[in-house]
Amino acid sequence: MMAPPFDPGALADAAAPLLGIPLTAESRAQAIVHLSIAAQQAELLLSAGIGDEDEPAPVYRP
Structure with a gap:
């Protein structure tokens, strides 16, 4: 079964009242923009070919 888009x-409409955040038309539009960007970034991150057997690096060195 596929997840809905x-x-x-x-x-934004469902979360704002739960969080007690009043949404104006302008703030709702901005929330939608930011949620869309977050969804695009999550899709990119989740598309990485990382398997269960892959281990993180033991020490981060920039």
């Missing part, structure tokens, strides 16, 4: 407007 992500709807940032529905998420």
